[in-house]
Amino acid sequence: MKAAVIKRFGEADVFEHVEVDTPTPPADHVLIKVLACGINRYDTYLRMGAITREITFPHVMGADISGTIEALGAKVDTCTVGQRVIVAPGFPTNRHEWDFQPENFASSYAVTGTRFWGGYAQYASVPARFVIADTTGLTPEETACLPLVLVTAVHAVRTVGRVTRGTTVLVQAGASGSGSMCIQVAKALGGRVATTVGAPDKLATAEQVGADLVVNHRQEEFAERVLQWTHGRGVDVVIDNVGGEVFTDNLRCLRRGGTLVNFGAVGGMHARINLLDLLFRQLSVHGSMMGSMEELRFGLSLVREGALRPILDRTFPLAAVARAHEYMEQRRVRGKLVLLPWADTPTHSESA
Numbered sequence: 113m114k115a116a117v118i119k120r121f122g123e124a125d126v127f128e129h130v131e132v133d134t135p136t137p138p139a140d141h142v143l144i145k146v147l148a149c150g151i152n153r154y155d156t157y158l159r160m161g162a163i164t165r166e167i168t169f170p171h172v173m174g175a176d177i178s179g180t181i182e183a184l185g186a187k188v189d190t191c192t193v194g195q196r197v198i199v200a201p202g203f204p205t206n207r208h209e210w211d212f213q214p215e216n217f218a219s220s221y222a223v224t225g226t227r228f229w230g231g232y233a234q235y236a237s238v239p240a241r242f243v244i245a246d247t248t249g250l251t252p253e254e255t256a257c258l259p260l261v262l263v264t265a266v267h268a269v270r271t272v273g274r275v276t277r278g279t280t281v282l283v284q285a286g287a288s289g290s291g292s293m294c295i296q297v298a299k300a301l302g303g304r305v306a307t308t309v310g311a312p313d314k315l316a317t318a319e320q321v322g323a324d325l326v327v328n329h330r331q332e333e334f335a336e337r338v339l340q341w342t343h344g345r346g347v348d349v350v351i352d353n354v355g356g357e358v359f360t361d362n363l364r365c366l367r368r369g370g371t372l373v374n375f376g377a378v379g380g381m382h383a384r385i386n387l388l389d390l391l392f393r394q395l396s397v398h399g400s401m402m403g404s405m406e407e408l409r410f411g412l413s414l415v416r417e418g419a420l421r422p423i424l425d426r427t428f429p430l431a432a433v434a435r436a437h438e439y440m441e442q443r444r445v446r447g448k449l450v451l452l453p454w455a456d457t458p459t460h461s462e463s464a
């Protein structure tokens with residue numbers, strides 16, 4: 113099969129588009145023909161060696177797999193050949209922890225495509241129990257936009273942030289893959305959402321997904337605007353996928369007793385917290401990582417109901433994966449990028 117592999121850590125040019133052996137699924141796995149695989153910011157960190165240095169090269173990454181079942185392992189009776197499926201974007205990799213609940217708290221939990229090969233290839237072998245029938249009615253490239261950001265958004269916004277009807281929420285980076293999904297989940301739960309973008313052409317994306325207030329953080333102080341928007345009170349919840357440089361201002365945006373949920377650090381890994389501010393205003397700060405199978409299923413039920421939808425920026429053929437990573441690292445992405453392992457030539461979408 114064709115795969116985009118890395119043989120060392122580094123910049124986007126480390127990818128090689130090569131022929132590798134198609135995996136043979138063990139007894140409890142299924143072999144999936146990958147029709148589309150979403151790209152996440154996580155992949156860029158993995159590529160650079162910032163997630164783990166314990167990778168056996170060559171490695172195939174890719175967490176957001178959408179495809180059809182090509183073959184079943186000897187013991188699998190839960191899926192059928194030809195069925196359209198998506199793969200959980202993370203699961204406990206140690207078999208002894210497969211029953212661990214919620215899955216994302218298991219010690220061996222890993223993002224799909226980290227410890228084993230993922231979806232930057234024409235086929236992937238994955239445990240059958242972490243495969244979900246795709247009943248969304250969407251195209252493969254659309255469903256490939258969903259799993260990782262959807263499960264993350266449901267966990268961060270609904271479970272940890274406890275957003276419900278009337279909750280006021282600030283979601284950072286509203287046109288990003290994760291931000292655009294968090295806005296949609298918050299709106300589906302009845303929240304009112306403010307968000308930030310860093311370019312005028314991202315405004316429309318944030319509005320399309322339902323943001324009630326969109327602030328271009330390069331033109332205005334977002335904390336000032338968010339405080340104005342809440343008549344000086346502050347929001348109930350901040351969903352923070354940026355961290356570092358915006359963390360202090362995020363805390364400023366919270367009401368007394370408010371909650372900040374952080375799940376990303378694209379703006380820097382370190383943040384300054386004034387403990388007196390935390391204490392006097394009784395703020396809560398939570399970390400959040402990925403989500404459980406139950407949360408993924410809940411998110412997919414929202415998709416089926418039409419309460420939220422994938423935001424596909426553009427597709428790239430597998431051979432153009434380096435360009436796709438660069439596009440993401442240049443902060444150009446509006447929604448999601450998706451790789452098409454069976455498209456040999458540049459797609460219309462890529463040249464758009």
Ligand SMILES: NC(=O)c1ccc[n+]([C@@H]2O[C@H](COP(=O)([O-])OP(=O)(O)OC[C@H]3O[C@@H](n4cnc5c(N)ncnc54)[C@H](OP(=O)(O)O)[C@@H]3O)[C@@H](O)[C@H]2O)c1
Binds near residue numbers: 286288354379403445
């Ligand atoms: N823990 C989890 O479970 C989980 C799950 C998903 C994502 N994440 C994390 O969340 C973060 C965002 O992921 P994503 O997939 O949504 O990324 P993405 O689609 O590439 O979007 C990232 C956006 O962040 C904004 N940004 C703000 N400050 C930035 C800076 N200093 N450098 C670069 N971008 C900056 C940019 O938007 P503007 O130009 O509009 O400001 C950029 O486009 C990453 O750290 C990722 O690892 C974590």
